[in-house]
Ligand SMILES: Cc1ncc(C[n+]2csc(CCOP(=O)(O)OP(=O)(O)O)c2C)c(N)n1
Ligand code: SF4
């Protein structure tokens with residue numbers, strides 16, 4: 080039987096790597112509903128979780144899957160689900176409940192072409208804004224965008240850690256190419272993997288306020304069966320967790336939920352950058368597209384063009400300060416993405432009046448070739 | 461209507477007089493959203509969160525009620541209070557460790573039960589109490605997980621979750637308060653509304669067939685199915701006790717008066733009138749075939765414990781699966797069969 084952490088060098092696809100990352104992070108509960116191109120995650124979990132006495136359950140739909148992982152999380156277990164666009168749409172309701180009730184868990188969304196059933200087997204990056212604004216109301220969210228099977232593994236661990244640290248459902252926004260590509264994945268030993276434990280209350284039940292935050296705006300969490308008698312509700316609530324339907328309570332709660340991400344953004348943010356010091360043009364790309372962007376930037380540099388690359392690894396929160404700084408001296412941002420412009424507008428928003436933004440859209444089905452990006456760089460140089 | 465409670469002392473209690481009804485069968489004042497305004501005025505008592513520290517009274521049930529949450533939002537004459545009392549009494553008599561009971565509710569008047577009980581309570585989204593409870597139960601198998609919600613929540617928006625949890629025989633207990641309508645939103649038609657009954661969205665009478673809930677439960681695989689009304693407090697309490705102790709997916713339907721919405725629209729009088737109706741028209745028939753226990757407006761009501769059988773739960777089967785994965789023999793007959 081295989082151990083929890085499959086230490087060693089593997090040749091794995093992104094979906095399998097993601098499942099292994101989750102298991103290495105201590106995930107013991109998976110609820111899901113099959114959907115291309117995320118099915119392999121469910122299949123791997125159904126294979127691996129019983130080996131480590133975890134629970135795999137295939138639910139009747141994605142609303143149920145999302146609800147079940149929230150329930151499991153309140154039961155004190157690290158939980159995850161995996162889906163793609165149509166299922167992600169169905170999860171928005173309880174994604175909101177998870178954000179409102181500050182429930183740690185992980186949602187993997189492997190993006191495929193939309194809208195609707197769209198392109199079940201082909202790539203897109205169309206869910207970026209959905210992961211930000213797809214559930215109703217104002218929220219602070221965390222979404223990670225892996226570019227390789229290795230990152231599918233690494234980010235799965237990071238997603239669990241962030242979800243425990245900041246108490247929210249964290250989204251891994253993979254895309255079909257990253258999910259289905261098979262590459263080398265290095266899995267470290269269990270000792271080398273740093274895990275963030277759940278923040279338990281330090282006070283007895285009589286003094287515990289379930290939604291009173293610590294200094295970092297995150298409240299410690301008492302799970303079911305620990306004697307704290309917590310009331311958890313999706314209604315606007317006060318520090319006691321009691322529903323309070325007033326503008327004041329709404330302001331207190333929602334601003335904290337938004338600020339706990341904003342104020343901790345520097346801890347959450349992660350990106351890769353390349354040759355930005357003297358860049359006139361910066362390509363901003365994420366996910367599978369970033370791999371082609373990297374190649375395009377390399378070739379353009381060879382041709383003597385001052386171009387750099389910014390590759391966000393966390394797309395939400397967005398590295399807006401970095402973009403603002405770059406906009407002070409950069410002439411142009413080029414944003415290739417497999418959608419009709421989602422992150423490009425975010426880049427534009429943070430660089431407006433200082434630099435131009437050029438979107439290279441793709442409707443989905445395939446990603447940009449390095450030549451396409453290179454062509455745009457050359458035209459604009 | 462909840463806001464009227466203040467005047468009660470000065471008024472003689474009216475017992476049987478029906479509500480004032482306009483010619484078209486609607487009361488003059490339309491209900492829009494019964495509860496949102498009420499919440500604003502719920503006094504927040506000084507905070508003291510556990511049952512040990514709270515001292516607002518000496519009633520023996522106080523320890524099971526969340527401090528600072530009374531008065532509740534329910535209308536006078538509503539059945540929800542007495543049903544919750546039965547539940548508390550059941551928990552009390554079973555003498556269970558209260559930290560081992562969790563309540564999961566959806567959204568609705570019934571869904572508010574979660575917020576009043578001083579246990580681990582989860583007030584989730586509309587219809588999703590059952591899958592949330594499934595996750596909770598599988599993560600915490602040593603806890604009693606009770607889903608306490610309304611007919612619309614459990615059988616309209618949540619109907620699919622109900623049949624699948626029953627099919628899996630997840631060890632959770634479903635308490636469904638059936639008031640024949642969507643009460644929280646002001647009394648719209650529900651999958652339980654009898655044919656010809658009026659609601660705010662069937663102003664000329666309902667023209668859809670309704671669900672026979674115990675029949676749905678049995679057809680989906682529930683191992684324990686019972687029906688009572690808000691009148692049958694003693695029997696209901698006993699059923700709650702049985703359901704909590706029963707291993708597997710249990711279903712208890714509790715018929716309840718909703719004087720503000722359903723009764724008003726159908727000129728059925730207030731809560732007491734409805735209770736009187738239950739008294740006169742309920743027939744206790746344990747073991748009755750649920751197919752013959754269909755409800756209807758102005759019809760007799762068959763109540764009782766319809767089904768009580770045993771079969772392995774989801775976790776029993778899953779544990780056998782784990783045994784097989786770990787190279788051991790399965791223990792259940794059903795898992796041994798190839
Ligand atoms: C997704 C969603 N749709 C609609 C609503 C509005 N809504 C709140 S409660 C309710 C009906 C509740 O009916 P039932 O479950 O029978 O509970 P009752 O109030 O009758 O106890 C509806 C439709 C909602 N909260 N969420
Ligand atoms: S169920 Fe009916 S009577 Fe009871 S609180 Fe709701 S609206 Fe009022």
Ligand SMILES: [Mg+2]
Nearest residue numbers: 610611639641
């Ligand atoms: Mg109802």
